[in-house]
Amino acid sequence: MDSPAVVSSRLTIFDIYGRYCEIKSKNADVCAEGYRQDDESQKAKFSREQLAELFNLVESTVHTRISVFDELFKLMSQLDLMTDFSEFSRFYDFVFFMCRENGQKNITVSRAVTAWRLVLAGRFRLLNQWCDFVEKNQQHNVSEDTWQQVLAFSRCVHENLEGYDPEGAWPVLIDDFVEHMYRVSGSNENPNFFCSCGDSESQSCGYEEPLP
Amino acid sequence: MSNQKKRNFQIEAFKHRVVVDPKYAEKTWNILEHAIHEIYNHNASGLSFEELYRNAYNMVLHKFGDKLYSGLVTTMTLHLKEISKSIEAAQGGLFLEELNRKWNDHNKALQMIRDILMYMDRTYIPSTHKTPVHELGLNLWRDNIIRCNKIQTRLLNTLLELVQRERTGEVINRGLMRNIIKMLMDLGSSVYQEDFEKPFLEVSAEFYRGESQAFIECCDCGEYLKKAERRLNEEMERVTHYLDAKSEEKITNVVEKEMIANHMLRLVHMENSGLVNMLLDDKYEDLGRMYNLFRRVPNGLLTIREVMTSHLRETGKQLVSDPERLKDPVEFVQRLLDEKDKYDNIISSAFNNDKTFQNALNSSFEYFINLNPRSPEFISLFVDDKLRKGLKGVTEEDVETILDKVMMLFRYLQEKDVFEKYYKQHLAKRLLSGKTVSDDAERSLIVKLKTECGYQFTSKLEGMFTDMKTSQDTMQGFYASHPELGDSRTLVVQVLTTGSWPTQPSVTCNLPAEMSVLCEKFRSYYLGTHTGRRLSWQTNMGTADIKASFGKGQKHELNVSTYQMCVLMLFNNSDRLSYKEIEQATDIPAPDLKRCLQSMACVKGKNVLRKEPMSKDIGEDDAFFVNDKFTSKFYKVKIGTVVAQKESEPEKQETRQRVEEDRKPQIEAAVVRIMKSRRVLDHNNVIAEVTKQLQSRFLANPTVIKKRIESLIERDFLERDNVDRKLYRYLA
Numbered sequence: 001m002d003s004p005a006v007v008s009s010r011l012t013i014f015d016i017y018g019r020y021c022e023i024k025s026k027n028a029d030v031c032a033e034g035y036r037q038d039d040e041s042q043k044a045k046f047s048r049e050q051l052a053e054l055f056n057l058v059e060s061t062v063h064t065r066i067s068v069f070d071e072l073f074k075l076m077s078q079l080d081l082m083t084d085f086s087e088f089s090r091f092y093d094f095v096f097f098m099c100r101e102n103g104q105k106n107i108t109v110s111r112a113v114t115a116w117r118l119v120l121a122g123r124f125r126l127l128n129q130w131c132d133f134v135e136k137n138q139q140h141n142v143s144e145d146t147w148q149q150v151l152a153f154s155r156c157v158h159e160n161l162e163g164y165d166p167e168g169a170w171p172v173l174i175d176d177f178v179e180h181m182y183r184v185s186g187s188n189e190n191p192n193f194f195c196s197c198g199d200s201e202s203q204s205c206g207y208e209e210p211l212p
Numbered sequence: 213m214s215n216q217k218k219r220n221f222q223i224e225a226f227k228h229r230v231v232v233d234p235k236y237a238e239k240t241w242n243i244l245e246h247a248i249h250e251i252y253n254h255n256a257s258g259l260s261f262e263e264l265y266r267n268a269y270n271m272v273l274h275k276f277g278d279k280l281y282s283g284l285v286t287t288m289t290l291h292l293k294e295i296s297k298s299i300e301a302a303q304g305g306l307f308l309e310e311l312n313r314k315w316n317d318h319n320k321a322l323q324m325i326r327d328i329l330m331y332m333d334r335t336y337i338p339s340t341h342k343t344p345v346h347e348l349g350l351n352l353w354r355d356n357i358i359r360c361n362k363i364q365t366r367l368l369n370t371l372l373e374l375v376q377r378e379r380t381g382e383v384i385n386r387g388l389m390r391n392i393i394k395m396l397m398d399l400g401s402s403v404y405q406e407d408f409e410k411p412f413l414e415v416s417a418e419f420y421r422g423e424s425q426a427f428i429e430c431c432d433c434g435e436y437l438k439k440a441e442r443r444l445n446e447e448m449e450r451v452t453h454y455l456d457a458k459s460e461e462k463i464t465n466v467v468e469k470e471m472i473a474n475h476m477l478r479l480v481h482m483e484n485s486g487l488v489n490m491l492l493d494d495k496y497e498d499l500g501r502m503y504n505l506f507r508r509v510p511n512g513l514l515t516i517r518e519v520m521t522s523h524l525r526e527t528g529k530q531l532v533s534d535p536e537r538l539k540d541p542v543e544f545v546q547r548l549l550d551e552k553d554k555y556d557n558i559i560s561s562a563f564n565n566d567k568t569f570q571n572a573l574n575s576s577f578e579y580f581i582n583l584n585p586r587s588p589e590f591i592s593l594f595v596d597d598k599l600r601k602g603l604k605g606v607t608e609e610d611v612e613t614i615l616d617k618v619m620m621l622f623r624y625l626q627e628k629d630v631f632e633k634y635y636k637q638h639l640a641k642r643l644l645s646g647k648t649v650s651d652d653a654e655r656s657l658i659v660k661l662k663t664e665c666g667y668q669f670t671s672k673l674e675g676m677f678t679d680m681k682t683s684q685d686t687m688q689g690f691y692a693s694h695p696e697l698g699d700s701r702t703l704v705v706q707v708l709t710t711g712s713w714p715t716q717p718s719v720t721c722n723l724p725a726e727m728s729v730l731c732e733k734f735r736s737y738y739l740g741t742h743t744g745r746r747l748s749w750q751t752n753m754g755t756a757d758i759k760a761s762f763g764k765g766q767k768h769e770l771n772v773s774t775y776q777m778c779v780l781m782l783f784n785n786s787d788r789l790s791y792k793e794i795e796q797a798t799d800i801p802a803p804d805l806k807r808c809l810q811s812m813a814c815v816k817g818k819n820v821l822r823k824e825p826m827s828k829d830i831g832e833d834d835a836f837f838v839n840d841k842f843t844s845k846f847y848k849v850k851i852g853t854v855v856a857q858k859e860s861e862p863e864k865q866e867t868r869q870r871v872e873e874d875r876k877p878q879i880e881a882a883v884v885r886i887m888k889s890r891r892v893l894d895h896n897n898v899i900a901e902v903t904k905q906l907q908s909r910f911l912a913n914p915t916v917i918k919k920r921i922e923s924l925i926e927r928d929f930l931e932r933d934n935v936d937r938k939l940y941r942y943l944a
Contacts, residue, residue: 105926145925145932152937169895169938172918 013071013098014078016058020094023050055100068098069118076119089151095119096147106141109134116150124154126181133177146171237276240267241283247328248284251321252291261327269331277336284329288349292318292356300362308370311363312391315353322349354399358407367392371408372415379419379446390454397456409459413466416447420470428475432485434498440471441501464508473509480519487519491558499562513568521572524555528580532587541586545594549617552577578624586864588631591621596638599654600647611653619660626911629878630871632669635661637714639673643680644706644753665908675712683707690737703730707738708750720749721774721800724781751775752804760820763840770820771850775800775808780820783838790835806830811851817844818851875910879920882906887930887942895921895938 302310451460506512683706754774813823822839933939
């Protein structure tokens with residue numbers, strides 16, 4: 001790896017995103033080519049290491065990262081995220097990557113909420129309710145898994161919560177949110193909500209075009 | 213084969229001299245016909261069997277079989293018509309007897325006729341496919357007598373009337389009845405069934421329908437069942453006396469259907485006498501009867517079981533949620549045990565030890581015991597009470613019985629780990645205060661717990677016993693190495709292994725100078741013999757005996773806790789101490805100090821201290837004096853004994869929290885175990901398997917499992933599948 005000092009001075013958010021994509025897609029390629037299990041997990045480990053290195057690099061260069069959301073916004077406006085969902089999905093994960101601080105694996109609630117309001121605006125009909133709920137009820141940091149599942153949740157579940165499956169392996173935070181929503185709307189008027197989202201449905205909606 | 217030349221020898225038949233008398237057949241038949249008449253007229257003694265046989269033989273031989281056969285039919289029919297008339301003529305009760313007598317006559321006659329015509333039976337009948345003589349005789353009897361218009365209905369009515377009369381208690385001629393029924397059976401099973409059994413069953417059904425309706429209106433459940441049972445037995449008896457054995461099932465079915473199946477629900481739920489009342493009043497006999505009768509009908513036992521289960525659940529629920537009962541844990545558990553005993557007895561003495569009933573009983577107990585989250589605590593308290601005092605003077609076998617019963621309740625618990633937690637606390641108090649009555653009983657229960665839940669469950673409990681034993685040896689060693697301390701053992705130390713005991717880290721209070729010197733000696737002795745260990749004093753758990761003399765010279769020995777001792781010792785040097793001074797001098801945590809002062813200053817009969825101002829509660833500005841006027845009937849006074857008792861609400865919360873904390877690693881371990889062997893598994897299966905694995909200890913809450921999974925994902929033990937988000941992968 002190049003010594004960080006050389007590159008550091010002019011590392012922009014675009015560069016970081018470029019490298020991030022590179023590492024991610026390399027890993028994806030490996031998976032697609034169907035290496036043996038051992039190999040695959042080794043590659044995955046390798047890419048994790050690379051990501052960690054990249055993260056360290058970012059940490060050491062961009063000291064005053066108050067503007068990380070501005071940067072992300074800048075990047076977002078340059079990317080074509082409307083047509084290709086996988087592109088958006090990668091960008092979404094990248095946002096989490098950038099929001100991490102001090103070598104931690106998860107991000108604070110306030111950062112998570114700000115980031116959600118930025119990236120999911122117009123994509124998640126319950127965004128406001130969700131952010132309010134998280135701010136009020138989540139004491140711990142938001143984990144990467146929860147972060148990723150929120151994207152899946154936003155695509156699977158409709159405004160009236162139709163499509164939510166309580167057995168759907170959602171993180172507890174999401175379960176609590178749904179329960180909270182039912183309570184707030186004061187109704188379980190249609191208990192069928194609970195079982196309407198099957199496996200296939202939730203999977204298929206992962207490939208739908210993003211909502212306008 | 214057919215065109216092969218036959219080489220068989222042909223044997224020429226022996227040529228009889230052919231009788232050419234054209235009237236031969238007529239003549240011979242007349243002889244035979246006459247003979248038949250004579251037979252029917254009971255006049256057979258003059259007949260020659262040999263001659264008649266030969267005549268019949270000859271007729272068949274000379275191809276007059278036809279004539280012989282049709283002649284027989286006509287003649288017999290003729291006689292039967294006559295017989296029929298005489299039977300018809302019989303009046304009233306004589307009817308059956310006449311029928312029976314004629315039937316016997318006919319049978320005898322038939323026997324003889326068959327003998328005479330034996331040759332015809334053997335050769336003519338098989339070749340012409342006609343009915344053999346005996347059977348012919350029966351058929352003719354059937355058609356001319358039994359199914360004769362005037363007899364058929366009369367016979368049936370007579371029979372049914374007799375049965376009816378017997379049902380109402382009259383005595384009838386069973387022998388005659390048996391003969392007549394036997395006749396019907398001899399005439400062929402279809403005759404028995406068509407001409408008797410079918411109408412018999414119909415009439416019986418009607419009879420029992422009416423009777424059961426009448427009974428159910430006026431009898432209580434027990435009485436009704438008694439009647440039904442009697443009726444059933446009567447019908448079975450009837451069958452053995454004069455009906456076809458095959459009828460038993462049919463007639464009992466009728467009784468069962470009409471008397472039981474049709475009224476099942478009404479019987480079970482009968483007000484004031486139904487199943488629930490029988491259960492309440494331990495009516496074994498009635499219950500047994502109900503069981504035996506209901507098992508005969510479809511869904512009968514199911515009905516009993518369902519009613520019993522719902523009753524059990526209902527009463528059990530009341531039992532465990534009644535706030536009055538919750539006040540006394542020992543009583544609470546005793547009630548559960550009594551309830552269990554009650555139903556065990558019912559099942560064994562009335563329900564034939566039926567497995568399905570036992571299962572229903574078990575599942576009901578499991579259901580309602582776990583409705584009350586305090587059940588584990590209470591069961592442990594019950595054991596505690598028994599092992600402290602309840603077992604004094606009880607034989608070893610009885611102890612075993614009680615412990616076995618406790619284990620049975622334990623098995624019903626879903627949260628076994630909560631029980632363990634409390635059991636440990638209670639055991640610790642028992643051991644440390646030396647209050648356990650029987651070491652054997654203690655160990656016996658631990659063995660039982662071990663067989664039930666495995667080594668892991670009890671290893672710490674056993675560790676506690678080991679510590680007690682080791683401490684004894686240690687103390688012996690200590691005093692042996694310090695002869696200057698003399699024989700009176702001022703200090704007894706119990707060394708508790710961290711982890712085995714339910715101890716919380718606590719602040720060591722300031723011990724009186726006399727004590728701390730000793731403690732230091734012990735510390736250096738212990739650490740001298742065991743290197744690499746750390747000793748810390750759990751002053752919150754100890755006890756002390758103090759000799760005290762009060763103002764007027766009353767001397768008492770006070771049994772107090774270590775904290776109380778520390779406070780009391782302060783009064784050796786001063787008469788008045790303020791709360792603040794005591795707190796400063798002893799360093800006892802405030803809530804503990806308040807409690808211990810309260811027990812010494814505010815409890816009547818134990819008030820070795822006097823407080824200013826007098827009040828029930830301890831204030832920060834209170835002052836304390838030795839109560840010179842203290843009196844007690846006893847020399848030894850026990851103050852504020854550490855009796856295990858129901859936990860207070862905050863303590864309960866704390867225990868609950870600690871249990872939840874302890875469960876986390878167990879759940880995580882289970883998830884990792886499962887994922888390690890499966891590598892990839894979907895969410896719902898993980899939840900199901902974890903629940904199953906942990907079932908023997910507690911019922912894992914799915915949300916809690918989920919949180920653990922999330923935590924494992926965060927710590928890179930697991931990951932979600934990229935495509936199917938419900939799949940988890942194990943990361944080696």
